[in-house]
Amino acid sequence: MTETKRIYLDYAATAPMLEVAKQACIEGFERWANPSSPHGDGRAAQSMLENARRRFKDALGWGGDVLFTSGASEAIRMALTQSKPAEQYVSPVEHDVVLRFAQNAHSIPVDRNGIVAPSHLNHLLKSAEEPTLVAIQSVNNETGVMQDLDAIAKVVRDRGSYLLADCSQSIGKLPLPDADLIIVAGHKFGGPPGVGALLVKDLRLLRADGGQEQGYRSGTQNLPYIMGMTAALEAPANWAGRAAELRKHLDDAIRKAGGAVVAENAQRIATIGSYHMPGVAANTQLIKFDMAGFSVSAGSACSSGTLKTSHVLEAMGTDPQVAREVIRVSIGRDTSRAQIYAFIDKWQSIFAEAKSA
16 A cells, blocks of 8 residues: 655745755765864865855845854844844744743734734834834744835834844745844755854844854854755745745635635735634644645644644734634645645545534
C-alpha cells in the first residue's frame, strides 16, 4: 500500500529549503574556519561572509547595515533590548516574541482588522517627551493583514522617532519599508532555519553588546547558513500572481461553503489566509486535516502547541468562541491549484460532518 503524499499548506511557519540554498550551505560547510580568526583560513571565511553580506544587501536594495543573527527571534531581541530609545510603542498583534521582549511598552490600538491607524499613532506619539521606538510588523503572521508602513513610517519620522518593522512574512515577497530596523527570518523564504538578520539604517541607534557583527552580537557567525539564506533571497520570486489567484479561490470557496474569512476587507498578503469554521474547534480541525494528510496550523507556529486563544484575534475584538474556531492556511511557491482544491474539498467535508453530528 502506497502512502498518500501530504499536502503542505503551512509556509508561514516555515518554507522548504530551495535547492540553491542547500548548495550554498554545502559550499559554506567546505569553509569551516571561524571568520573571526586572524589566520589565512579565517580570513578566507571572513571574505566569504562579507561577500554574502554584500549580496544580501544588493538583493534587498538595502543601503544600511546588515547584522546576521541566529534567526528572527534574536534579531527582535537585539532590536528591542539594544536600541537606545527608552520608550517603546508596540502593536498588540505583533508576534509573540516581540510582545515578550517589549512587556513594558505602550500598546498601540488596532481596529477590527488588526490595522494600526496612522492618525491614531500620530496622536499617541504627541505625548512622547523624547524619541521612541515603534514596533509594527509589515504582515501579520496569523491573518496576513498588511500594515500601511509607508504612512506609519512618515508619522514615526515626523515625530522624531524610530520604526522597527518585523518583515519576517514579507521579505522576498514585498518591497522593504522605510524603517530604521527590519527583522528578517531566513527560513520563511526558502533559506535554512536558524539564521536571520537585523537590518539597521544607522548603527548609532543600537548599543554595542557583543564581539562579532561589528560589536553588536556575540557568537561565531553561521557562515554556511548565511550563504544559504543569501542564495534563497537571490532566487527568482515570480509566483506572487499565482499565489494571489489561489488564495482568492480559497477565500471564495470558504465563504460559499458557510465559513468566514478573517479580516476579509483588509489588504492581505497573497500567501496567508485565516478561516473560521463555525462550530468546529480549531484543534479538532487540525487533527482531522492532519489525519487526511494536510499540514495547516492555528495561529502562529511558535504558539500553536498551546490551547491559548490567539492574542491577535483577541486584539482585533474577535468573539472568543469564533477565535477558537479559526485556522491558518499559507501558500508557498510549490503550492498547486490541485492542492488548494483538495483542501477545499476536505474543509467542506469536515464542516458537513460537524453540522450533521
